Amino acid sequence: MKYVVATILLFGCGESGRPAEDEHDHGGDAHEEHGAETHREEGMVSLTEIQLANADLQYSTLDTLNISGFVKTNGILDLPPQNIAAVSAPMDGFVKKVNYLVGDYVKKGAVLAVLEHMDYIKLQEEYLNVINNLEYLESEYERQRQLDSAQVTAKKQFQAASVAYKSALTRKKALEKQLQYMGLSPKSIAAGEISGSIAIRAPLSGYITALNVHNGAFVQSQEEIYELVDTDHMHLELNVFEQDINKIKIGQLILFTVPGLGEERYRGSVFLIGKSFDRDSKTVKVHGHIEEEHHEFLRGLYVEAKIYSGDEHMAALPEESIVNDQGQSYVFVLVKDIEEHENEEHHHAEGHSEAVEDHGITFRRVPVGTGIKDQGYVQIKQIADLPHGSQFVTKGAYYLYSEMKKGEGGHHHH
Structure with a gap:
């Protein structure tokens, strides 16, 4: 299907609404060569970069739409479940500080709240006592082991030293795990750094959807302080x-x-x-x-x-792609997609394409036959033989239509 085309050039900065026949004063030779009244079956409209910015146009190829039935x-x-986290305290404590509110986005590891309690200090104190005592118990265990191997000492003394040393070692490891679970560093505690507070950190990156505490509140370890969702x-x-x-x-x-x-x-x-x-x-x-x-x-x-x-699929475009004019439905297509395909139209108008290139992007109005509507789309039943992948205006079609009408100066005929 071939079309005879007349080009209507539109200019920005207040001139876009002037009739095409007035443009000859500004060098509009393309308009003089192609009388605006001669070929009106198809309209073309060219927008400057300023007009394009104002129009906020969007483009797409023909979509396919499933129409074979739906539930x-x-x-x-x-x-x-792995994207939802309930955050609670590892030990009972008082809320010293709450850092985030519902709706905040936090990254994994961020400090959500700070708790304090004397029991935290007691636990660290116990750990220090264990590691300080461990050195003595280890040396006693080694001494008794050597005496036992030489059969100088009683078996019971070696066994007692062994039990005491291994129990202390087990207690040290258990306390280390407990301190790490609370977010405290056993290495720092061993170096003498004791803290009366612990930090509650985000287990994942996400948004806070629940907050159940406030400053000064006492929370138990089974209570949920925060809920996070990724x-x-x-x-x-x-x-x-x-x-x-x-x-x-x-x-x-x-x-x-x-x-x-x-x-x-x-x-x-x-x-x-x-x-x-x-x-x-x-x-x-x-x-x-x-x-x-x-x-x-x-x-x-x-x-x-x-x-x-x-x-089962059909060709379709969004409803706002379709412009209706006196009973006929139209869409706008980017001219750069169809210049090669319909080369002969451009050969008989040599000054035409050059003028188009000087003034932004050009669109052609193409008649279509439409069918059923569903999901915000309209079935395209009949359309010109356009190249595969042609770009259709899916947003801003009525803007192009109104600009084209301005350029035609009201002389459009069907």
Whole structure:
């Protein structure tokens, strides 16, 4: 399918709205050579860099859309267990300082809170006593061992020295583990550095979703101080009714919205299908992976989803790509994608392409036939024979349309 094309050049800085026939005073030779009224089946519009910046255009190739049937479902955004951490104190203590609040992002190892208690000092004191006594017990053990080997001393004395030394050694190792668990350094304590406080650190990088203490509060070791979540691996937990579960297969496309965050549609796929049936809700859990990371997602937010249960596809573009004019639907295509494909149109207008290159990017309006609408997309049933990979304007089509109308000076005819 070939088109006869007239180019309408638009200029920034207040001139974009002037009729094409007024441009000859500013060197618009291309317009004089191609009378704006002669070829109106197809419109072309060129934007300057300033206009492009204002237009905020977006482009895409033709998408394919699955229309072979879907299962409607709902559920929540959730996280795997390893991405959720409940943070508690290793020992009872008083809260000396709270460093972060709900909503804050922290990196692994960050100090969330500082606790203090006399028991921390007692534990370190005990460790110092053990390591100080260990040197004597070790030398006594060695002395008794040598005497025993020479059969100079009684067996009982050697056994007692051995038990005392090994018990102290075991106690030293146990205390070291306990101190490390509390975040204290046995090496520093052995060097005489004793601390009355301990730091509670983040076990993973993520967002704080719960805080249950304040300065001065007494917390017990079994209490949760903070909850942290790493949102990098958010997934879908969907509830599929029993009559639909036989339609669901691993790998199927999921398109979903998060009503709490707006109307944007996101993509995912079926990853796991539950093996248990909830008798109360009559549903089976379906676990879905989400394409890309969306840091605005929050655990527990409600989602509405469609799981596409077949593989029939159609060509489609977002609804805002389509411009309607007197009953005809149009889309805009980047001219650089079709110049080679329709070379003959450019040969009969030699000054044309040169003028286009001088004034930013040029777009052609192309008529299309549309079909059904779904998921914010429109089926493209009929379109000109364009090269594979042509770029369509998916955002800002009406801006281009209005600029083209300005350039035509109201003389467009169907």
